[in-house]
Amino acid sequence: MSGSNYTLGLIAAPGYPKELIDSLKAELPELLDYYVDDNRDWKIDCSIDSLTGGTDQSDEVMKAILSKRKENEWDFTVALTDLPLLFGKKAIIAEAYEEENIALISLPGLGAVSLSRRVRDSILQLVNEMFYTTSEEGREKAEKRLEQKDKTENKDLKTRNPKRLVGKKGFDKISPIQRETPEDTENIDVRFKVNSYAGSALRLLTGMVRANKPWVMFSSFKKVIMLAFTTGAYALVFPTLWMLSHEYSIWRMFLLSNISILAMVFWIISAHQLWEKKQVTQTAPHLRKLYNATTFLTLLTSVLLYYMLLFILFSFAVVLFIPMGLLQSEVSPDVGYVNYFYIAWTATSIATIIGALGSALEDEEVVLSSTYGYRQRQRYDEIREMMEEEE
Structure with a gap:
């Protein structure tokens, strides 16, 4: 010094x-x-x-x-x-x-x-x-x-x-x-x-998901949100969706939500090839499992944000499109304003499935950059290029 x-x-x-x-x-x-x-x-x-x-x-x-x-x-x-x-x-x-x-x-x-x-x-x-x-x-x-x-x-x-x-x-x-x-x-x-081991896994998973910044990936959902909302908004004008939301029990609503969210997560993983495979990468098995768990949790967080935004949009659309008198005449005289909540919930779940299967995310580079395996391969390439230049 x-x-x-x-x-x-x-x-x-x-x-x-x-x-x-x-x-x-x-x-x-x-x-x-x-x-x-x-x-x-x-x-x-x-x-x-x-x-x-x-x-x-x-x-x-x-x-x-x-x-x-x-x-x-x-x-x-x-x-x-x-x-x-x-x-x-x-x-x-x-x-x-x-x-x-x-x-x-x-x-x-x-x-x-x-x-x-x-x-x-x-x-x-x-x-x-x-x-x-x-x-x-x-x-x-x-x-x-x-x-x-x-x-x-x-x-x-x-x-x-x-x-x-x-x-x-x-x-x-x-x-x-x-x-x-x-x-x-x-x-x-x-x-x-x-x-x-449990404390290590908890720290690493939460820290790695935070480092992946799932809210940045959320910006890539614009095309999917547009497709899902326009399709769901069209379905709102038909009484079938109103009746389904009235007949569904709470457990069925939660089941539909979980299925739609997980379907979108696994669709993105599959469509963008985000899963670290043993035959493809040289990553150690325990790190590969950690990377894959982080990818899943990062996407789950992004999709949950997407789901919440869709629900908010459909909540406004339901109130705007469906008069209470028409809802009571088509479904039951006993329905009330709480049924708007269930209709928006049902429409969000169905639209999420449609959005997942009907479109890929806009900015693939943002999605890939939010996974550890991809970032590591980028860094190894940078190091390799730098070493070659030095030689």
């Missing part, structure tokens, strides 16, 4: 990790000054590098981080990847190598909620670990320094445990992150991971 500043290099995989770094870099110097060291100013330098997201092996990623740190002459380096990192099928959240002042954060392991705050806290903790060392003496020194800080200056960081990656609220109580200092692993001085 030299000069009047400490330089923290932040490396992000393309896409969502980059967005997170962009949102945090302005506030990090002041927070590092408080939580780590205030003898020098902190400077943040950012870089986008596919190597940090090009492999699921953390030791390979750490080598790439070390190379980047030496190339840029940073004092400390923290990399963010949207890849799930595993140690014996348990989720790795973060790792640090204090001798070289490099660290790695796996975003899926942090879960889906309050992600910006969790990433911020993780960066601060990892730099703290590297600055004061990962030993017990280093942790005690970091804790004593915090105790001497003004309580009113930063209450959030003042109460943090210097051995904990993030706070222990909500999600972290269900799936706690454990800190360990492995002795049998080279180039790793401290590791934060989840020790339960």
Whole structure:
């Protein structure tokens, strides 16, 4: 470390990790000054590098981080990847190598909620670990320094445990992150991971779905929504749909909804070939299952948003198209305004099936980019091209 500043290099995989770094870099110097060291100013330098997201092996990623740190002459380096990192099928959240002042954060392991705050806290903790060392003496020194800080200056960081990656609220109580200092692993001085298989799966699935940004994929549903709504709106003028919604029981309505939503999910998977197959990819079996589960849950979230929008549209259409007097004369004198709800519900389910089978999504690239397997193949291609250019 030299000069009047400490330089923290932040490396992000393309896409969502980059967005997170962009949102945090302005506030990090002041927070590092408080939580780590205030003898020098902190400077943040950012870089986008596919190597940090090009492999699921953390030791390979750490080598790439070390190379980047030496190339840029940073004092400390923290990399963010949207890849799930595993140690014996348990989720790795973060790792640090204090001798070289490099660290790695796996975003899926942090879960889906309050992600910006969790990433911020993780960066601060990892730099703290590297600055004061990962030993017990280093942790005690970091804790004593915090105790001497003004309580009113930063209450959030003042109460943090210097051995904990993030706070222990909500999600972290269900799936706690454990800190360990492995002795049998080279180039790793401290590791934060989840020790339960169920907790690891919960964190990774929710985090990976969040990283896939299902609301972005929703924009590709415009053509399907148009087809489904126009078809369903046409059907609304016929009494058959009114009578069906009146005769259907609640369990049948829920069954129809589930069938229509799942039909659309599996149609999109099939039409766009989103499923990772054993014969096609070289991905490890447990990662392939994780990728496929994430793809399914991402699409399920998008389709649920689509279903809710259709229901809202049909609710307005039912009130506009069907006079109450006509509904009572055609169906039963006992029907009331609640029947509008059931008609809209039935029309939404039927239109969803029609929309799924009658059209493909508009922007296939958006759909493909929201799946981990496709993004990984893109990154491997980028790395291969870069290596060929260097040769």
